Amino acid sequence: MNEITDIAPSITELGERLSRLRTELARRGLAGFVIPRADAHQGEYVPPHDARLAWLTGFTGSAGTAVILQNKAAIFVDGRYTLQVRDEVDTQLISPHPVMEISPEEWIADTLGKNDRLGYDPWLHTPDGVTKIQKACATAGAELVACADNPIDAVWVDQPPPPKAAITPYTLEYAGETSEAKRARIAEIIAKSPADATVLTMPDSIAWLLNIRGGDVTHSPLPLSFAVLYADGRAELFLDPGKITSGLAAHLGNQVGLRDADQLGPALDALGREARHVLLDTSTAASWISSRLMQAGATLVSGADPCALPKARKNSTEISGMQKAHVRDGAALCSFLAWLDQAASKGGLDEMTASDKLQAFREATGLLRDLSFPTISGAGPNGAIVHYRASVKSNRLLEPGNLYLLDSGAQYLDGTTDVTRTIAIGKPTAEQQDRFTRVLKGHIGLATIRFPKGVTGAHLDVLARAALWKAGLDYDHGTGHGVGCYLGVHEGPQSISRRPNSVALEPGMIVSNEPGYYKQGAFGIRIENLVLVTEPQMIEGGERAMMGFQALTLAPMDVRLVVRALLTEEEAAWLNAYHAQVRETLTPLVDAATAGWLANATRAI
Ligand code: ZN
Ligand code: ZN
Numbered sequence: 027m028n029e030i031t032d033i034a035p036s037i038t039e040l041g042e043r044l045s046r047l048r049t050e051l052a053r054r055g056l057a058g059f060v061i062p063r064a065d066a067h068q069g070e071y072v073p074p075h076d077a078r079l080a081w082l083t084g085f086t087g088s089a090g091t092a093v094i095l096q097n098k099a100a101i102f103v104d105g106r107y108t109l110q111v112r113d114e115v116d117t118q119l120i121s122p123h124p125v126m127e128i129s130p131e132e133w134i135a136d137t138l139g140k141n142d143r144l145g146y147d148p149w150l151h152t153p154d155g156v157t158k159i160q161k162a163c164a165t166a167g168a169e170l171v172a173c174a175d176n177p178i179d180a181v182w183v184d185q186p187p188p189p190k191a192a193i194t195p196y197t198l199e200y201a202g203e204t205s206e207a208k209r210a211r212i213a214e215i216i217a218k219s220p221a222d223a224t225v226l227t228m229p230d231s232i233a234w235l236l237n238i239r240g241g242d243v244t245h246s247p248l249p250l251s252f253a254v255l256y257a258d259g260r261a262e263l264f265l266d267p268g269k270i271t272s273g274l275a276a277h278l279g280n281q282v283g284l285r286d287a288d289q290l291g292p293a294l295d296a297l298g299r300e301a302r303h304v305l306l307d308t309s310t311a312a313s314w315i316s317s318r319l320m321q322a323g324a325t326l327v328s329g330a331d332p333c334a335l336p337k338a339r340k341n342s343t344e345i346s347g348m349q350k351a352h353v354r355d356g357a358a359l360c361s362f363l364a365w366l367d368q369a370a371s372k373g374g375l376d377e378m379t380a381s382d383k384l385q386a387f388r389e390a391t392g393l394l395r396d397l398s399f400p401t402i403s404g405a406g407p408n409g410a411i412v413h414y415r416a417s418v419k420s421n422r423l424l425e426p427g428n429l430y431l432l433d434s435g436a437q438y439l440d441g442t443t444d445v446t447r448t449i450a451i452g453k454p455t456a457e458q459q460d461r462f463t464r465v466l467k468g469h470i471g472l473a474t475i476r477f478p479k480g481v482t483g484a485h486l487d488v489l490a491r492a493a494l495w496k497a498g499l500d501y502d503h504g505t506g507h508g509v510g511c512y513l514g515v516h517e518g519p520q521s522i523s524r525r526p527n528s529v530a531l532e533p534g535m536i537v538s539n540e541p542g543y544y545k546q547g548a549f550g551i552r553i554e555n556l557v558l559v560t561e562p563q564m565i566e567g568g569e570r571a572m573m574g575f576q577a578l579t580l581a582p583m584d585v586r587l588v589v590r591a592l593l594t595e596e597e598a599a600w601l602n603a604y605h606a607q608v609r610e611t612l613t614p615l616v617d618a619a620t621a622g623w624l625a626n627a628t629r630a631i
Contacts, residue, residue, distance in 0.1 A: 033074055033077050033080050033081045033186075034080050034081065034083075034084040034085075034086055034114065035081065035082070035083075035084055037116050040082075040083070040084060040115075040116050040119055040120075041116075041119060043081070043082055043181070044082070044094065044099065044119060044120075046181040047059070047082065047094060047177060047178060047181055048094070048096055049181075050177045050180050050181050051094070051096070051145065051177055052096065054145065054173070054177060055143060056143050056144070056145040056171065056173075056177070057095060057096060057138065057139065057142035057143055057144060057168070058093060058094055058095035058096065058138070058142070058144050058145065059093075059094050059144070059145040059146070059173075059177055059178075060091065060092075060093050060130070060134075060144065060145070060146045060151075060159060061078055061079050061082060061083075061091065061092040061093070061094065061178065062079070062090075062091045062150050062151060062155075063079040063080075063085075063087070063088065063089055063090045063091070064076075064150045064151070065149075065150065065250070066149040066150065066227070066250075066312050066314075067227055067228060067229050067248075067250060068152065068227070068228070068310045068312075069228075069229065069230075069243060069246075069248065069514075070088060070246070070514060070516055071088075071243040071244055071245055071246060072243065073186070073188065073189040073242055073243050073250070074186040075185060075186050075187060075188045075189065076150075076188075078176070078178045078179075078182070079091075079092055081178070081182060081185075082094070082178060083101055083114075083115050083120055084114045084115050084116070085101060085103070085107075085110075085111050085114050085115050086110075086114060087103060087106065087107040087110055087111065087413075088413075089103065089104055089106075089107070090102060090103040090104075090107060090111070091130045092120065093130055093133065093134060093137075093144075094120075095137065095138075098121075098137060099119060099120040099121070100120065100121050100122075100123055100130075100133055100137075101115060101120050101121070101122050101123070102122075102123050102124075102125045102128070102129065102130045102133070103122065103123075103124065103125065104124070104125050104126070105124065105126060105502065106412060106413045107413075108122070108124045109411075110413075130159075130162075131158050131159055131161070131162035132162070134159065134162040134163060134166065134168075135161075135162040135163075135165040135166050136166075137166070138162075138163060138166035138167075138168040139166070139167075139168065140166070140167035140168065141167065141168065141169070142166070142168040142169070143168065143169050143171050144159075144163055144168055144169070144170050144171065145171050145172075145173045145177065146159065146170060146171070146172060146173065147172075147173055147176045148172045148173075148312065148313040148314040148317060149176075149312045149313075149314045150176075150312070151312070151313050152308060152309055152310060152311060152312070152313060153306075153308040153311065153313045153316040154308050154309050155313070156170070156313045172313075172314075172317070188250075188266065189241075189242035189243070189250065190242075190266055190268040190269055191240050191241030191242045191249075191269060192240070192241065192269060192271045193238050193239070193240045193249045193251075193265070193269045193270065193271060193274055194238065194239055194240075194271055194274070195237060195238060195273065195274065195277035196233070196237045196238055196239045196512070197237070198237070198343075199343075200343065200344075200347055200439060200440055200511075200512065201237045201343065201344070202341040202342065202343025202344050202347075203341055203343075204237070205235060205236050205237045205278070205279070205282070206259070206279065206281065208234070208235050208237075208336070209235065209255060209259040209260075209261060209281070210259050211336060212224075212235060212255060212332050212333060212336065213255065213256070213257050213258065213259045215332040215336075216255065216256075216257045216305055216332060217257045219303075219305045219327050219329055219332075220303065220327070221257065221302075221303040221304055221305040221327045222256065222257050222297070222300075222302040222303050222304065223254055223255065223256045223257060223297055223302055223303075223304050223305070224254070224255050224304065224305040224306065224332055225252065225253070225254050225294070225304060225305075225306055225311065225315055225319070226252065226253040226254070226255060226331065226333065227252055227307075227310060227311045227312060227315065228307075228310055228331055228333075228334075229242070229248035229249055229250050229251060230246070230248060230337070230510055230513045230514050230517060231331050231333035231334065231337060232249060232251055232252075232253045232263070232333075233247070233248060233249055233513060234333055234336075234337040234510075234513065235253070235255070235261070235333050235337075236253070236261065236263065236278060236282060237277070238274070238277070238278075239512065239513075240269065242269075244396070245396055245397060245398055245399050245400070245437070245515070246396075246398070246437070246510075246513060246514045246515070247395065247396070247437065247512060247513065248513070248514070249265065249269065250265075251263055251264060251265035251269075251287075252264040252265075252287070252290050252315075254290075254293055254294075254297075259281060260281050260282070260283075261281065261282045261283070262282070262283040262284075262285050262293060263278070263282060263283070263284055263285065264285045264286070264287050264289060264290040264293070265284070265285075265286075265287055266286075266287055267284075267286055270284060290315075291318055294315065294318045294319050294322055294324070295318070295322040296322075297319060297322065297324045298318075298319060298320075298321070298322020298323035298324040299322060299323060301323055301324070301325070302324050302325070303324070303325045303326075303327050304319055304324045304325070304326060304327065305327045305329050305332065306319070306326050306327070306328060306329075307328075307329065307330055307331040308326075308328045309330075310331060330519065334517075334518055334519045335519055335529070337510070337513075337517070338508050338517065338518070338519060338520055338532075338534075338535050338536075339532055339533070339534040339535055340511055340534045340535070340536060340558075341534065344441075344511040345534065345558060347439075347440030347441045347511060347512075348440070348441035348442070348511055348536060348556075348558070348578055349441075349578060350440050350441065351436070351438040351440050351441030351442065351443055352441065352443055352556070352578045352579055352580055353580060353611055353612070353615070354391050354393065354438065354615075355388065355391075355435075355436050355438070355443040355445070356579065356580030356581050356608065356611070356612055357391075357612050357615040357616050358384075358387040358388045358390065358391055358436075359384070359387070359434075359445060359447075359581045360581060360582070360608075360612050360616055360620055360623075360624055361387050361616055361617070361620045362383060362384045362387045363447070363449070363581065363582065363623070363627070364616075364619060364620040364623035364624065364627075365383065365387075366380065366383075366430075366449065367623065369383075370424045370430070370449075370451045370452075371452075373423075373425075374423065375423065375424045376405075376421050376422060376423050376424070377403040377404065377405055377408065377416040377420075377421050377422055377424070378403070378416045378418075378421050380403050380424065380430075380432070381401040381403035381416065381432075381434070384401065384403075384432070384434060385397065385401070388436050391438075393438050393439065394436055394437070394438065395436075395437040395438060395439060395512075396436075396437040397434065397435065397436060397437070398435035398436055398437050398442050398443060398444055398515035399434075399435055399444070399515050400415050401416075401432070401433070401434040402414050402415065402431065402432070402433035402434070402446075403416050403430075403431075403432055403434075404416070404422075404430070404431045404432075404550060405422045405423065405424045405425070405428045405429075405430050405431075405451070406422060406425065406427075406428040406429070406548070406549060407422075407546075407547045407548055407549070408420060408422050408431075408550075409428075409429055409430065409431035409448070409544075409549050409550030409551070410544040410545055410546050410547065410548060410549060410550040411550070412502070412503055412542075412544065412550070414431075424451045425451060425452070426451060426452025426453070427451070427452050427453070427454075427455070428451040428452070428549070429448055429449070429450060429451070429454065429458055429462075429549040429550065429551060429587075430448070430449045430450075430451050431446065431448050431549075431550045431551065431552055432446065432447055432448075432449065433445070433446040433552060433554065434446075435515055437512060438512065439512055440511075440512065441511055441512060442509055442510055442511060442512055442513065442514075442515055443556065443579070444509055444515050444538055444554065444556055445554055445555065445556070445579045445581055446540060446542075446552040446553060446554035447553070447554075447581055447582075447583065447584065448462060448465075448550070448551045448552060448553060448584060448587065449584050450584055450586045450587050454586065454587055458549060458551075458587065459587050459588070459589050460497075460589060460592070461499070461543045461545070461551055462543075462551050462553075462584075462587035462588065463493075463587070463588055463589040463592040463593065464493040464494050464496075464497060464499065464543065464592070465493075465494070465541050465542060465543050465551050465552070465553055466553055466583065466588060466593075466597075466601070467492075467493035467592070467593065467597060468489065468490035468491055468492065468493050468494060468505075468541035469490065469539055469540075469541055469553045469555070470597045470600050470601065471489035471490060471492060471493070472486060472489045472490045472505065472506075472522070472539045472541075472557075472575065473539060473555070473557065473575055473577065473600065473604075474574075474575075474596070474600055475489055475574065475575070476565065476572035476573070476574045477531070477572060477573055477574070478562075478570050478571070478572055478573070479530065479562065479571075479573070480530050481530060481531055481573075482520070482527050482528060482529060482530050482531065483505075483506060483520055483521045483522035483523060483527055483529075483531060483537065484522075484523060484524065484525065484526055484527050486505075486522055486531075487504075487505050487522050487523055487524050490505040490506075490522070490539070490541040491505075491541065493592075494541070494543060499543060501541065501542045501543055501544060502544075503542065504521055504522065504523035504524075504525070505522040505523060505538075505539065505540060505541055506521060506522030506523070506537040506538045506539055506540060507521050507522075507537065507538050508520050508521065508535065508536065508537055509536045509537070509538065509556055511536075520532075520535050520537060521537070522537055522538075522539070531559050531573065532559060532573075533559050533560060533561045533562070533573060534558070534559065535558075535559045536556055536557070536558050536559075536578065537556070537557060537559070537575075538554055538555070538556050538557075539554065539555050539556075539557050539575065540552055540553070540554035540555075541553065553583055554579070555577045555578070555579035556577075556578045556579050557575035557576060557577055557578060557579075558575065558576045558578055559573055559574075559575060560573055560574045560575065560576050561573070577604060577607075580607070580608045580611055580612060581608065582605060582608055582624065582627040582628050583601065583604075583605075584627075585601075585605075585627070585629065585631050588601070588631060590631050593631075598631055601631065602630040602631065605627075605628035605629075605630070606628065606630075608624075608628055609624055609625065609628040612624060613625075
């Protein structure tokens, strides 16, 4: 899926697009305009209609901000994208900056002139984000101005229309709890906050709450829409009526009203007229919504999206769906890995052919809805690029002596998967084996930990790094993220990371366990399973009940890369037990050749 790449300008188009935008800004009396890589829902993936940053600058990464002034232009990206931005953007016209060195706000404060008017689209920024830019403008003596309509849309001639994918019921068979029961639970949170209503802007929260799924962005079955939920459990869903399918209204019931998207404003005005208190997540909502509410006379109660935490705690139906999806996905992945060993040894296999083949195995299940993110298929040095995406230009052969890093996932109706395996092509070096074993020790350290109530992912992160730290090594990404059930592959609010996170791990949460190690220009290693937080249990002779993690992902880890002497007895026992589980579960589901391969790949060490 390359629709965003197709939107990006050629070098000649870039200059022309910039100058068209500058003319439009001048016409509006603006000195400049801020362009985030965001839509009105602050999602990880944006539809082509909202790919304004890519259309204007050529940058296709998943996070970044450009600031275009009349005589200067800059783009700000994080550490994942400092190399990619230089590849994609004409740096003569737009200067790239790593945000660690200078943030857009710092640059705005330094660069804007006195009395300059800087424009922004209030649908694309959160209230928290706007406050930061406002401060920067104030430092420069400039003014931040909300644009009623986006100036890029005014000059983007063939802008794709907003998506209009059908919204369908997500039945109880998969959701496990009625929307009515969920709404009653969330209504209690609203009442306690205390507020009279909440405005939901995250499509995954809306999808979970109303038991619906859509298809407006790639990789996640999200229904792009807004919702207001009232403290009495009633809700209104604001959407393009073209997305409504027959049976949707009946599925939602008479407590959920279907409204045209343009009725959101009047609904917010009504909350204001009635002097209501409205719970709003100011870190994810569009600033347009908070401004409209306040102008109308509502009182904002700032708090986390009330659906986020309940959505993260999967119910027993969702857990069993996720387990089934992982068994199915594991069988497809094993068939691929067995094929890979053969194909790679023959030579001539490249990264793109390999990821296409994996997708074909997943499609052969007959139940694949989508990939859950673009597959990362990286051989040798490409494996060291954390967010690598193979392209015709970068495509490498899997050659003897390479490590091959494969991070991929699938969307099935009953669950979402995300798995990384690192595979030796030919004979690995001693260094590759040492590093792989240290990453594996980190993975096992986290997989086997028992922990009491109140522990957060930030407390546990060190377990995944200890064996690397001992050798003076580390990796520059988080260790784990939440995962939705046939929803986003990245969801909060829990995570496993050094970044402070006050959300305690709770039974039913699903997180990834994905330590890694990357040697620039040489190889990359990552071992990722999704794991389920288990119910607290007493340990024999213990005093406090402890939770733990249960692996959902089922696929062999490459034992050819393991240095047995570096593992403790306990670690080796974990690996053998995990491999036995993989073999016993998947053998009945794969063909004879794969079963033979699997028996060898999961042999005890
Ligand atoms: Zn992954
Ligand atoms: Zn992941």
